[in-house]
Each structure stands twice: as C-alpha cells, then as structure tokens.
Amino acid sequence: MERDFEKERQAFADSWVLAGRVEDVPGPGNYYTWEKTRVPLLILHATDGEIRSFYNSCRHRGAPVVRVERGRNRALRCQYHSWTYDTTGKLVSVPDERDFVDLNREDRGLVQIKAETIGGWIFITENLNANSLTESLGDIANKLLEDTQLLIAKRETKNVRTNWKLMQETLTDNFASTNDETSTSGHSLGEDSYAIPPNLLHVTIEKHDVIFTTWPIDENTTELEIIYLAPPSETTISPAEDSAWQKEISSIQKTIQQVIE
Ligand code: FES
Incomplete structure (x- = not known):
C-alpha cells in the first residue's frame, strides 16, 4: 500500500503541476x-524576465538557499557560508574561493527544473524529459489561455481527512458538468469543466470559475x-x-x- 502511495507521489514529480500564478x-x-509535492522548490521571476524553478x-x-516564503532579491545568498547565486541559478560568488580546490562554479549552479506559464498560470515539473506544457495539455491548453485575464478573488488551503484521489473523485462527481466515464483520466469534462492529471480540476460553481488541486500529505490526508x-x-x-x-x-x-465534509 505504502509503495503504491510512493508511486503516486512519483507521478506528481513526473507531471506538470500547477504551482502558482x-x-x-x-x-x-x-x-x-x-513544497506541495514535499520537495523544497523555489519559483522566481529572473532578472532576464523568465520564470524559473530550482x-x-x-x-x-x-x-x-531561501528561508523566507516570499521575497524579492536580485541575488540569492545562502545564509550558511554565503555562496551566492544569480536569478538564473548561476553561482556568482564564493567567499574564500581559493580554499575550494578544483571548484568549478559552472558545475555548482542551482539545479533547475522545468517551469512554463500558460494563461497566467505557472506550471512546473521535475521531469526534465517531459514534453512542453502546451504539448502535454493538448486541447486543454486553449481553455487555460482563456484564464489570462481572470483575477484571483480568493485562495484557500484545507487539510481534509481523505485520500487525495477520493477527494478528486468526489469533487468531479459533484461539480463537473458531465457523466463522462473518462473523467478520472482528465481532459474535458463538459463545457465548463476540465481536469489536468494528476490533480487539477477546473469547474464552475454558481457561475464562478473555481480551481481545485489535491495534494497527498499521506494516504489518508489531502491538502x-x-x-x-x-x-x-x-x-x-x-x-x-x-x-x-x-x-x-x-x-x-x-x-x-x-x-467535502
Ligand atoms: S551550505 Fe550554503 S553556503 Fe554552505
């Protein structure tokens, strides 16, 4: 059982997942x-204009490298021994560099993962071999592009005592406007709803767009x-x-x- 759960967690690392706006x-x-996939990541707007994740x-x-949840800085300085990186991840400064024999700064930049944006949303994946976001999304990419002008009215996070897949099914059954049997494999769920595997569901409730994402904390708890x-x-x-x-x-x-009660 535990192994299955770990496999599911790996699916999160291999997929494009929604990580912000x-x-x-x-x-x-x-x-x-x-850290929603339980891996400490950093998402930033680099000084060259790109959105990157490390x-x-x-x-x-x-x-x-970064200890506060949010901030703004043109360089990222580790508090331990002050190694400093620029916003492209390059190692730009090492105090007492001569003490590090054979240190090659080029090889010691921050490790980058994939980050792409669509419709104002930031998606990331740890899978460096993943297809581009647009290719992975297929027809759903057009629906996300429609979100470009939308504003976030509110965001909230709750811990719910249930398995993340059950939570996803409950939300789909109650809010997606379809009886489509393929709903758990994602994609279009009717005119106003769609899913992006592994964990995103976009629905309309009382005429308003709502996005749910379900993140496993353990087998029986979902964020x-x-x-x-x-x-x-x-x-x-x-x-x-x-x-x-x-x-x-x-x-x-x-x-x-x-x-969800
Ligand atoms: S651990 Fe970051 S500078 Fe030493």
Missing part, C-alpha cells in the same frame, strides 16, 4: 518557496487548494477586497464544504 512573482527578483538547496552543503476566480474588474477595487464578491465566495464556500 504569474502575479505571485510580479517583477524581476520576486520569488516564493513551494531545488531550494545550496550546492555547497545542501542548506536551503486541498481552492482558487476562486473573478472576471477582470471594471473598477479599481480588486475582487479580494470587494465585499459583494466576498459574499458570493462565502456562498460557494458553503456549497464546497457540504461536499
């Missing part, structure tokens, strides 16, 4: 740490992330601060709660 790293130097592990002795989306605002008030929006979200939250 471009607004999370609005400018060059912005970064955040991310293992958050210093190439000296493996300490976390459920819920992202409530709003259309582009015609006012200067963001949906996150708009009381009318927040009222609508409360109503959707109640509906979701009834389903």
Whole structure:
C-alpha cells in the first residue's frame, strides 16, 4: 500500500503541476518557496524576465538557499557560508574561493527544473524529459489561455481527512458538468469543466470559475487548494477586497464544504 502511495507521489514529480500564478512573482527578483509535492522548490521571476524553478538547496552543503516564503532579491545568498547565486541559478560568488580546490562554479549552479506559464498560470515539473506544457495539455491548453485575464478573488488551503484521489473523485462527481466515464483520466469534462492529471480540476460553481488541486500529505490526508476566480474588474477595487464578491465566495464556500465534509 505504502509503495503504491510512493508511486503516486512519483507521478506528481513526473507531471506538470500547477504551482502558482504569474502575479505571485510580479517583477524581476520576486520569488516564493513551494513544497506541495514535499520537495523544497523555489519559483522566481529572473532578472532576464523568465520564470524559473530550482531545488531550494545550496550546492555547497545542501542548506536551503531561501528561508523566507516570499521575497524579492536580485541575488540569492545562502545564509550558511554565503555562496551566492544569480536569478538564473548561476553561482556568482564564493567567499574564500581559493580554499575550494578544483571548484568549478559552472558545475555548482542551482539545479533547475522545468517551469512554463500558460494563461497566467505557472506550471512546473521535475521531469526534465517531459514534453512542453502546451504539448502535454493538448486541447486543454486553449481553455487555460482563456484564464489570462481572470483575477484571483480568493485562495484557500484545507487539510481534509481523505485520500487525495477520493477527494478528486468526489469533487468531479459533484461539480463537473458531465457523466463522462473518462473523467478520472482528465481532459474535458463538459463545457465548463476540465481536469489536468494528476490533480487539477477546473469547474464552475454558481457561475464562478473555481480551481481545485489535491495534494497527498499521506494516504489518508489531502491538502486541498481552492482558487476562486473573478472576471477582470471594471473598477479599481480588486475582487479580494470587494465585499459583494466576498459574499458570493462565502456562498460557494458553503456549497464546497457540504461536499467535502
Ligand atoms: S551550505 Fe550554503 S553556503 Fe554552505
């Protein structure tokens, strides 16, 4: 059983998974740490404009390069012995470098994984042989492109005492507008819903777009992330601060709660 669970976790490492929104790293130097697949990662907006992801592990002795959840910096300095990396992952400074015989900085940059964006979403995969995100998504890529202008009205995370696949099935059965038998293998689930394996479900609840991602903590516990989306605002008030929006979200939250309880 445990081995099956570990296999499932490997599937997460091999797949493209949703890891954030471009607004999370609005400018060059912005970064955040991310551990939903139980691997410490770093996602950043590099000074060359690219969004990149690295293992958050210093190439000296493996300490976390970044220790705060979010920040902005044009260089990443490990607190242990001050090895410093630029935002492309290159090792740019080593104190007392002459003491490290045969150190080749070129070989000791941060280890990068794949990161790509579509429709304002950031996806990552540890699988360096994975097809491009667009190729992997197939027809669903067009649906994600429609999200480009959407705003995040609210995000929340809950730990739910159930297996992540059961959680995914429950959400699909209750919110995806289809009886499609192929639903667990992903892709289109009807006009307003789609799934991206292994763990993303995009649905419409009370006319609003909602994204669920389910992350296994252990065999019987799931971290459920819920992202409530709003259309582009015609006012200067963001949906996150708009009381009318927040009222609508409360109503959707109640509906979701009834389903996952
Ligand atoms: S572990 Fe990072 S500089 Fe030593």
